[in-house]
Amino acid sequence: MSYHEEVLLHANVTVTPARLAEVLLNVAVVRPVFLWGAPGIGKSSMVRQFADSLGLDCVSLLGTQLAPEDLIGVPQIVDGRSRFCPPEAIARDTPYVLFLDELNAASPDVQKAFYSLILDRRIGSYELPAGSVVIGAGNRATDQALARPMASALVNRLVHVHLRASASDWLAWAANNGIHSWVLDYLAQRPDHLWSAPPKTEEPFSSPRSWHMLSDVLHSYGDDIDDDTISLVAYGTLTPKHAGAFRAYLKVARHAFDLEAIVKGDARWPADPKDRDLLYYLAETFRVRLARDLPAERRQASPAAKQFAFRAKALLIELAEISLEIAQLVIAEDEVTLPSWFLVEAARDMPRLVAIRAGS
Numbered sequence: 001m002s003y004h005e006e007v008l009l010h011a012n013v014t015v016t017p018a019r020l021a022e023v024l025l026n027v028a029v030v031r032p033v034f035l036w037g038a039p040g041i042g043k044s045s046m047v048r049q050f051a052d053s054l055g056l057d058c059v060s061l062l063g064t065q066l067a068p069e070d071l072i073g074v075p076q077i078v079d080g081r082s083r084f085c086p087p088e089a090i091a092r093d094t095p096y097v098l099f100l101d102e103l104n105a106a107s108p109d110v111q112k113a114f115y116s117l118i119l120d121r122r123i124g125s126y127e128l129p130a131g132s133v134v135i136g137a138g139n140r141a142t143d144q145a146l147a148r149p150m151a152s153a154l155v156n157r158l159v160h161v162h163l164r165a166s167a168s169d170w171l172a173w174a175a176n177n178g179i180h181s182w183v184l185d186y187l188a189q190r191p192d193h194l195w196s197a198p199p200k201t202e203e204p205f206s207s208p209r210s211w212h213m214l215s216d217v218l219h220s221y222g223d224d225i226d227d228d229t230i231s232l233v234a235y236g237t238l239t240p241k242h243a244g245a246f247r248a249y250l251k252v253a254r255h256a257f258d259l260e261a262i263v264k265g266d267a268r269w270p271a272d273p274k275d276r277d278l279l280y281y282l283a284e285t286f287r288v289r290l291a292r293d294l295p296a297e298r299r300q301a302s303p304a305a306k307q308f309a310f311r312a313k314a315l316l317i318e319l320a321e322i323s324l325e326i327a328q329l330v331i332a333e334d335e336v337t338l339p340s341w342f343l344v345e346a347a348r349d350m351p352r353l354v355a356i357r358a359g360s
Contacts, residue, residue: 016166017046017173024050024135027159032118032134034103037163039198040207042170043137044101046163051097056133059089060099063106063138068113071123086123095131104138104150111154119157167191170208180215186249187211189285193246196239206239213237214246227251248281259285263311271322280326283319286312287330290338298341313346 015023020035027033028050037043044060051058061071071086090098100114118136121128128134136158167187174184187194196206204210214237221229230250234243252258259282261267270278290312295301301309320327331343 014162014164016164016169017042018166018169020046020161020163021050021053023161024133025053027161028133028135031159032136032157034158034160035135035137035163036140036160037137038165038195038207039139040205040209041163041165041195042208043163044099047097047099047135047137050135051099051133054097054133056131057092057096058099059092059096060101061089063100063102063104063110066106066110066113068109071110071113071117086126090123091126093129095129095133097133097135098128100134100136102138103136108151111151115154115157118154165195165208167194170194170211174212174215178215178219179212180218182218182250182253183211183215185253186246189249190242190245190288193239193242196242199239204235204237204239204243206242210237244277245281245284248277251275251278252281259289262286262315263289263308269315269319269322276323279319279323280329283326283330286315286319287338290330290342294339294342296339298339309342309345312342313349316346 024033024047035043035047047060048058071090098117100118103111103114106114114136117123117128118134121132121134168191171184171187171191174187193206194208194211198205214233217233217237218225218230221233227247227250231243231247234246237243238246258267262269262282263286269282294305294309316327316330319330331338331346
């Protein structure tokens with residue numbers, strides 16, 4: 001792997017969508033920019049929004065669907081000499097934003113055709129109008145997406161900006177753009193499910209784009225959509241784990257299952273085998289709440305937190321009586337980490353609590 005590829009694939013300085021507009025406003029107006037980001041993160045829509053904010057048209061070219069002549073144009077004889085005529089979409093008289101999408105997925109010949117456009121802002125005798133902006137974008141090879149190595153000459157002509165998904169940014173945008181309330185409410189509780197790494201096999205995965213697609217489908221069906229159809233469209237758009245959790249969440253939202261009632265003792269864990277996906281979702285939500293409400297150190301725990309920790313141990317036992325596997329998932333090492341002091345106390349106190357329950 002070359003040095004510049006190593007830098008690009010392992011960049012740890014990233015920006016969120018909320019900050020991107022500021023970066024583009026200060027950087028893209030003076031130098032061409034290349035946006036790196038995972039599929040579905042919203043690179044294209046962010047560039048269009050940036051163009052709108054400047055009052056400029058956005059002309060998008062898809063690198064994977066271009067041949068060199070699509071950029072250079074065809075030759076025309078003028079005064080006995082040949083002159084290349086760039087396509088009408090590019091050869092404009094007024095400034096605009098030129099968006100080169102999937103640039104690093106284009107063939108080497110197409111990438112070369114972009115050199116003068118990116119560096120010198122011209123193709124043949126045509127020069128981009130003053131005030132025009134050039135922005136490229138592409139996926140990373142590590143995202144299982146089509147990506148070809150970029151020549152160092154092209155890499156060195158661009159300012160590279162790495163995007164990361166931000167649940168808070170996306171939820172703020174979604175609240176004002178018609179995203180279905182079920183999607184909004186679910187991701188407000190599980191923001192970690194907004195995006196997942198693309199799989200190595202051909203299957204759906206979660207991204208801002210896929211949640212938007214799911215929202216559109218839910219709007220199309222309406223609130224009378226049945227559980228089987230919800231399962232169909234969720235598994236057709238999201239990472240399987242997230243699809244199952246979303247389906248279970250809707251059972252909670254639509255059928256009055258409530259983790260808070262379980263914590264208070266006003267309800268019990270659902271024990272019916274047909275509600276196993278619901279039980280899994282409630283257990284996952286319980287784990288997230290434990291991580292959120294229990295401090296990292298026991299000495300920092302308030303009386304209310306200590307009482308919640310004691311109640312949580314009893315709930316773990318009740319959960320284990322229904323499904324030991326799901327109970328173990330609550331305290332297993334995962335992306336959501338529980339305080340070590342709680343795990344130690346749970347392992348110490350559970351045998352005594354089990355004996356108390358057995359004698360009651």
